[in-house]
Amino acid sequence: MPRVKSTRQPAAAIFDLDGTLADTFALVFASWNEAMREPTGRQYSPEEIMSRFGVPDPDMIRRELPHEQQSRAVETYHDFYAARHEQMVKTFDGVREMLDELARRRVPMGIVTGKGLRSMNITLHTLGLDKHFGVMISGDDVERQKPAPDALVLAARALEVEPTDCAMIGDSPADISAGKAAGMLTVAAAWHAPYRERIRALEPDVWAESPADVVRLFER
Secondary structure, eight states: OOOOOOOOOOOOEEEETTTTBBBBHHHHHHHHHHHHHHHHOOOHHHHHHHTTTOHHHHHHHHHHHHHHHHHHHHHHHHHHHHHHHHHOOOTTHHHHHHHHHHTTTOOOOOEEEESOHHHHHHHHHHHHHHHGOOOOEEEGOSSSOTTSHHHHHHHHHHHHHOOGGGEESHHHHHHHHHHHHHEEEEETTSOOTTTTHHHHHOOEEEEEEHHHHHTTTTTT
């Protein structure tokens, strides 16, 4: 059962993508290193790459390289990401069942991710998840990224639900902070571990150990 600090019952669900629905981190790391191999001649650790998260993946690359090397590196990143996606990425256990059940209950659902539009579409399409969502917002769609609430508020408006009636489900501190800033019920996707202790310190409203715990929030 989820650990719940709030009695609020949400009307809509807004999900992060990477690390919440899809286990993409290994592919992101490999794609980054493939893109950086020629211009920098070095290999980056997962920790180094994660420290650059917070902007869309093309912007991560552009920040790292001089202008004349950026376009080719961005294309290399996306080419590798698309080519290896089927081999390297899967949904977390229970995610498909969660989405199917929420859809059966007619819960409005959206995606808010910091990744760029191109890689977001690759992941959602390849995994067949896009059919579930009434709105899908990438990092390219807003100027201010999570932990700012802008993208979450935009998603709620598109779903025609008040932000305060939405649950924000995510695995990172930025997800929880953005949810709080938007006035949403914040749900820690604790089935993915990298940020677990940092999220705990933010005191999310709900601690979901599994995707099934998210479904229980929408029981009427």
